[in-house]
Amino acid sequence: MAFDHSKYRPFAPIRKTDRRWPDRVIESAPTWCAVDLRDGNQALIKPMNVQQKQRLFDLLVKIGVKEIEIGFPAASQPDFDFCRKLIEEERVPEDVTIQVLTQARPELIARSFEALKGARRAIVHVYNSTSTVQREQVFGMDREGIKGIAVRGAEIVKQHAEQNPQTDWTFQYSPESFTGTELDYAVEVIDAVTGVWRPDQGQRVIINLPATVEMAPPNVYADQIETICDSIRWREHVEISLHTHNDRGCGVAAAELGVMAGADRVEGTLLGNGERTGNMDLVTAAMNLYSQGVDPRLDLSGMREIIETVEACTEISTHPRHAYAGELVFTAFSGSHQDAIRKCLTQRKDGDVWNVAYLPIDPADLGRRYEEVVRINSQSGKGGVAHVLERDYRISLPRWLQIEFAQVVQREAENTGGEIDSRSIHQLFERDYLNIAAGWELHGYDLHRGDDGVEAALSFGEISLRGHGHGVVEAVVAALQQHCAAEIAVEAYDEFALGEGTAANALACIRVLINGAPFSAAALAEDTTSATLQALLSAVARAGVTSHNAAPAAATA
Template sequence: MTTSVPSRPFELYDATLRDGMQGEGMSLSAEEKLRVARKLDELGVHLIEAGFPASNPKEQELFALLAQETWESSRIAAFGMTRRRDVRADQDPALRILADCFCDVTTIVGKTWGLHLEKVVRVDPAENLRLIADSVAFLVGEGKRVIYDAEHFFDAWRDDREYAHRCLRAAVEAGADTITLCDTNGSSLPMQVHEAVRAVVDELGEHVRVGIHAHDDAGCGVANSLLAVQAGATHVQGTTNGIGERTGNANLTTITADLELKMGIRSLPEGRLAKLTETAHFVDELLNRPPRTTQPYVGRNAFAHKGGLHVAGIRADASTFEHVDPATVGNARDVLVSELAGKGTVIEKAAEAGLSVDDAQAVRIIDRVKELEHRGYQFEAADGSFELLLRRETGTYDPLFTLESWRVIVEQRAGGQVETEATIKIWIGDERFVRTAEGNGPVHALDRALRSAIGQVHPHLSDIELVNFKVRILDETKGTGAVTRVLIDASDGNRTWGSIGVGENLIGASWDALVESLAWAEQPGRRGPQLAAAPAEVESA
């Protein structure tokens, strides 16, 4: 892609705190929004759209918090709309709030598409031009930098090109610093965006900065943003991780890396791109949603390699199967283990665990993995269990105990209350331990009984927390007799690892995964002081 050097400094505009919150299930408190803004400031985003200062009590609280902050890299933008049709701009309450806000940047959105003039705001085209011009001029007169978002611009462009241009010119002549061309419906394709942006830049680019605001309804949000930049846009709006209404906004996380690593456009202060993965995951965690593992650049699997040939390639030269160095965006390479793995995968995973395997052992381990995955195991998300498999095959496995038996009793009382009790009988050396514990489900009861039995011998287990418990039915056609796969994620506060159990009995599979999760933490080289974490109450299905 050939891209000319922008004539103006390039800027990123993050709309997560407003536009992103319009996505289903997206909600943050004022304090959480402040934490996101701080993180974006650390990343080096130029502009952070915080929303409308007085639309509700939460936004009032947010703007009060933002006003007290000192920002290193970012400027906060307040958001609003053009004046109401029956009120002068200087008397419009919403515009007055923007004028009085501490933010020196205001973004206002206005109509461009004839369909909306007719069906939504019901004003004639001439009056709409006055709404735009009056609103921009008023805020400029109040000392604000005004960014004008031309809503539905690309739909308007295809419908009535001349009128779409007139709307932009009204904003420019009134003093707008930036005009943002919005693909509000996400309906446009990259070639359409490129053509329209190029025309606008040719006509108005000498007088104003041109920007792009894309949505992802046609799956083109990132591509449309990049094509707009190629056509001359120097202002890009989007949201962290692409969250937003319907299918989401253009993913600013991906765009940021593409601009710098693929198009040679510095979009962040030097060295800040390495914070990209951390920032993306931080926002997802605050939103209480798991980070998308396949997200470009920052996903857990963005630099994960599974096929044996691929692993061999990256061992020889990482550029054979990695388009950028993972460290440039703060991510890391991962080698996944599966039936597709080759000797190189096994050797590399063994080295990560501090183990040494020769070629013959690697082949034997691959055969064992293939056999287990045929039975329903999957080691990609169970790195702890795979290391234990390596240790068993190399003779370095240190078992926690020897099992004699375990039993779980689940009883429902007449009042509807369900009680669960587990009893385990194990041997540690020559000593026999029998423990009984209650829990809120079979796995929780087994976990408590096991920890009670071996806690004195293995005190480090008090630091282990079960942080995730997932059950999958592998052959649904067999109903309750189907094979079940159980995955458990455990953490000691510093590290997180996965373990797996598979079997026709759900509780049995859960027990196997539970034991593996604890056994991994007690292997040679894994023990030691860690951050304390209370045991979680994991309930079995």
């Protein structure tokens, strides 16, 4: 089959010269309505049973969703049974409103009210398709005929509500496939429906404007929403709701722009489950607000529980790169990213505004650990490796050793072809830098300081040496040069005091040139002098030099 783009036509833009939404900023969260139990459920290969629905309903309540579409009771016996269970067992909290969906058909509306009998508060969501393609190719009806279905549905909803005054009713209407409906006609149908329900007289009414199939860029959807808000009757008495899908991958973006364009309410599902490419993702939309300092009015701090519950109920795995929720979204493998994260976290103080490179939000806010932020593979660099040693072993390396050791880790990652965990990194550091060769373990030292410098005596293995120099290191180097008959020069060394709770109190890292060749080592000890001298001995041992005075054979670390 040919890949032929010419069969498609671009979506006609809205001719609008008075756009206001591009200059608006979302300063408060919309009303959220979760449709996981209806829209999300009908998209599953294996629809949820009553027990799974109850578990997901309880989760939605726990995180703070106040309006929950629980099903399509007129079309499914399990949905009907679940609705009855919630009402009869009084499982709906006082501050939560349940919602059911029904087509604008008399018998289905009647069955929906039967399912809701006895509810404290409920939303009846009635819909019929108004788009051009549905009118012309599916129903074969003209504008008046389709509008007549909507009006009759509204009248029947009102009649049933009047017969059940014990429930606080909200009426919701969706011109299904709104984005494919001419705007002037959408306004005509909406006004006809609200003319029956009369929101101006106190009846709560929601007008839901669904992108049943995402057909255009999100800015076009925003234009459509702003046009409706400007054009319908009784706008001040009506709540405008959005219901976007993700066919173009822009479901969240369309919803955000739609709220900027005047919408009051957003329908979606946790983690975006839904037909085809999915519904608008409530987690992503809410966390986007949170990351901008806006209270999302949802508590998503228990992200692990949210993921586990949604996966158990839908039997759909969460992508590891799913925004905010995925296993790897706060993980950096890139060396430059790791280095930037490490430096920002090191400088950050409690109470500071969050401003960390490559981390748009604090992972801890979602119950994630900083241990997950930096992970090491062949793409990682010195910053990531240094971060892992600092984080897990309280080992701080000087920059020169970070660069050198990162190459060791990279070679290992390339050889194994995958990720290297923290324990393996520490084992590599021990093998190549901390390990003490046989016969080179420091037993003791004695220092005498005089006006002309330092006299140092030290013993290691079966050897005792003495040397003189301006400082301790210079004195010991002088002794080793004579002992090994080699030219030894210290190129760099650093000492670090370790934090509390470690067996050793000091770390020393040293790099020496032995007959012009570089060798590095590190050592842990109770004091910085012992650590420095042991690191120096280990570096010389790594060179494999022979003893001028029959010293023990030097084994490389």
